[in-house]
Amino acid sequence: MKNYSSSPRLNNHSASHSTDRNRRKGFWLSALRLRVSLRDYAFCMATLLLFCLGSLFYQLNGGPPKVLLEIRQYLGESTFVDDHGPPTPRVDLMRNISTIPQPFLYTRHVHFLNFTRFRIEQPVYINIIRDPINRFLSNYFFRRFGDWRGEQNHLIRTPQMKDDERYLDINVCIMENYPECSNPRLFYIVPYFCGQHPQCREPGVWALERAKQNVIENFLLVGILEELEDVLLLLERLLPHYFSDVLSIYKSPTFWKMGNLTGTVKKHMPTIEALQVLYQRMKYEYNFYNFIRDQFHLTKKKIGLKSTSQNSAHEPDFLRELALRTQEPLEEEEEEEEEEDMGQEDANIWMVQP
Numbered sequence: 001m002k003n004y005s006s007s008p009r010l011n012n013h014s015a016s017h018s019t020d021r022n023r024r025k026g027f028w029l030s031a032l033r034l035r036v037s038l039r040d041y042a043f044c045m046a047t048l049l050l051f052c053l054g055s056l057f058y059q060l061n062g063g064p065p066k067v068l069l070e071i072r073q074y075l076g077e078s079t080f081v082d083d084h085g086p087p088t089p090r091v092d093l094m095r096n097i098s099t100i101p102q103p104f105l106y107t108r109h110v111h112f113l114n115f116t117r118f119r120i121e122q123p124v125y126i127n128i129i130r131d132p133i134n135r136f137l138s139n140y141f142f143r144r145f146g147d148w149r150g151e152q153n154h155l156i157r158t159p160q161m162k163d164d165e166r167y168l169d170i171n172v173c174i175m176e177n178y179p180e181c182s183n184p185r186l187f188y189i190v191p192y193f194c195g196q197h198p199q200c201r202e203p204g205v206w207a208l209e210r211a212k213q214n215v216i217e218n219f220l221l222v223g224i225l226e227e228l229e230d231v232l233l234l235l236e237r238l239l240p241h242y243f244s245d246v247l248s249i250y251k252s253p254t255f256w257k258m259g260n261l262t263g264t265v266k267k268h269m270p271t272i273e274a275l276q277v278l279y280q281r282m283k284y285e286y287n288f289y290n291f292i293r294d295q296f297h298l299t300k301k302k303i304g305l306k307s308t309s310q311n312s313a314h315e316p317d318f319l320r321e322l323a324l325r326t327q328e329p330l331e332e333e334e335e336e337e338e339e340e341d342m343g344q345e346d347a348n349i350w351m352v353q354p
Helices: 008-060 066-075 080-084 089-098 132-145 153-157 170-175 189-194 205-218 225-238 246-250 253-260 272-281 283-303 317-325 344-350
Strands: 125-129 219-224
Touching: 125 189, 125 225, 132 170, 132 272, 132 283, 170 272, 189 205, 189 283, 205 219, 205 283, 219 225, 219 283, 225 246, 225 283, 272 283
Parallel strands: 125 219
Antiparallel strands: none
């Protein structure tokens, strides 16, 4: 009997068939790997794109989108973040404030928080700001020398400050552009009203306009320190449950004795040249301050409140001097005659009942 397995022709045919089969198998495996690779790549790119868009949306709106909050509620309160670490500070702060028994006043240096973004009831926002240069000067000297209470609090606040920095002449600080006397350190008031967005810390129009918008939409009242008595009268009118008889308390001897002790030690005014430089660096701060002042005066008119003194008396002397010496004069408030008092019905619209 012939051994066909040893036939060269048969062996060649079998080898050829095996080779073709291996080639086809290798082709399909390569195609499968390529197809899986392209699919995985597209999936990764789509995920990355969604993540970037979600992150951008989160930052632009100061918090997570509503849909994520709804998903969180659907899944339950126990999440990875809750189980492995505390919530973000602003959410924690909101929850703490929201659980305090009412009525209460919460006073802290906190950049504006939009409670509604986290489905928490928005509190009544009030604030008082002061002339930006006056605020800067008070802070500059207070950090170095404290106030008249004699508590050496300036040494506690700035224990690492060396004598050459502590006794640095403020004119040198301004004219030689030391960090403490230049931006972004001078951009101080606007960020508090702008909010939590990183761009709120950058001196510019974006932060300025967002701060103005927040004031209009979220603040009951923002007053100016230069007209403090009028601010107190408005607070007593708008929030009587909290500020009843506040002006009498403000004028009491006990309050004034305490207030006189908080005056900054060794505070003095820079030269007019240094003030001009400082004013130009704080142009966004003054734009916002003038906006707040105009809004404050408008509120007084709507309430029908007569000012306790002339507005010109509240303008700092150095600003009047700056207006005389600066080529681009400062914005001056337009003097308008007081309109007739609003009717009691209209005035009640501005009242906030406890």
